Amino acid sequence: MIFAIASGKGGTGKTTVSASLATLWENDVTAVDLDVEEPNLHLFLNPEITGTEKGYVTVPEADEERCVKCGACRDICQFKAITLMAGTLLVFPEMCHGCGGCMAVCPEKALIPGRRELGEIVRGRSGNMEFLMGRLRIGEAMAPPLMRQVKERMGFIATGDVIIDAPPGVSCPAMNAVMDADAVVLVTEPTPFGFHDFKLAWEAFSPLGIPMGAVINRAGLGDSTVQNFCKEKGIPIWAEIPYDRAIAEAYSQGRVIADAVPGLRDTFLKLKEHMVAAAEENDMLGVFRA
Numbered sequence: 001m002i003f004a005i006a007s008g009k010g011g012t013g014k015t016t017v018s019a020s021l022a023t024l025w026e027n028d029v030t031a032v033d034l035d036v037e038e039p040n041l042h043l044f045l046n047p048e049i050t051g052t053e054k055g056y057v058t059v060p061e062a063d064e065e066r067c068v069k070c071g072a073c074r075d076i077c078q079f080k081a082i083t084l085m086a087g088t089l090l091v092f093p094e095m096c097h098g099c100g101g102c103m104a105v106c107p108e109k110a111l112i113p114g115r116r117e118l119g120e121i122v123r124g125r126s127g128n129m130e131f132l133m134g135r136l137r138i139g140e141a142m143a144p145p146l147m148r149q150v151k152e153r154m155g156f157i158a159t160g161d162v163i164i165d166a167p168p169g170v171s172c173p174a175m176n177a178v179m180d181a182d183a184v185v186l187v188t189e190p191t192p193f194g195f196h197d198f199k200l201a202w203e204a205f206s207p208l209g210i211p212m213g214a215v216i217n218r219a220g221l222g223d224s225t226v227q228n229f230c231k232e233k234g235i236p237i238w239a240e241i242p243y244d245r246a247i248a249e250a251y252s253q254g255r256v257i258a259d260a261v262p263g264l265r266d267t268f269l270k271l272k273e274h275m276v277a278a279a280e281e282n283d284m285l286g287v288f289r290a
């Protein structure tokens, strides 16, 4: 089963929750850091790195001698990554999404596949846990193509459950990370900003029809607006992690809080039970619906 740990905004403790879950998971597990713009799950899990490869996207390269300036490539590119200006064909590889449309429609075969580096895909191991991470190249704007490549590797190497540390927010990368999950954990904190972004995330992910539950981090810090919202919308609260100095210290030292702070292991084991039960129930409902 695939579990995505998401949040409406950064800094809520999403990676802390991911690391704790991955560490206490008893079955085979693959921890996947899909927060490719700012991956940091490895800092907590300390995997032994077993391989690194580059990820690329295919972009067109123009053969000026063959090009008859017909404009078909420009017309099909919805990202304005290729154009004609004063009779000159211009390609903007950084804007290209690698769909291949321009190369397919060029009547003169004047566009040949080149490539742009997206970043790297890192594989590792920590005890019985497989580890996978995408890291976007500095200056690269498009996270989803690299995320897709990480997910492809995930399909090959994951033999058991998968825990995805998703990017924060509700934009394309976050959607891309949660869309294949069997259950989503939405991590938030009881502050006005936390509530605002939690609500956005819940509204954005709800149409996917994936079971979701909340984890309230730093519980006791603010007020009960998040809890009240969850009650009103029927969102189960799967765990509350207290606002506690010992947790902040463990986090600052790069330690996994489920291991470092007494009592938290049980909190995370119960969270795991909720996640698995929600995913299994959804799976059963799917069978009945079919």
Ligand code: SF4
Binding pocket: 058, 059, 060, 076, 077, 078, 079, 080, 081, 082, 095, 096, 097, 098, 099, 100, 101, 102, 103
């Ligand atoms: S590959 Fe797709 S996105 Fe890239 S330039 Fe061609 S049509 Fe545009």
Ligand code: SF4
Binding pocket: 062, 066, 067, 068, 069, 070, 071, 072, 073, 074, 089, 105, 106, 107, 108, 109, 110, 111
């Ligand atoms: S479709 Fe081919 S021939 Fe036409 S402008 Fe583009 S590169 Fe040139």
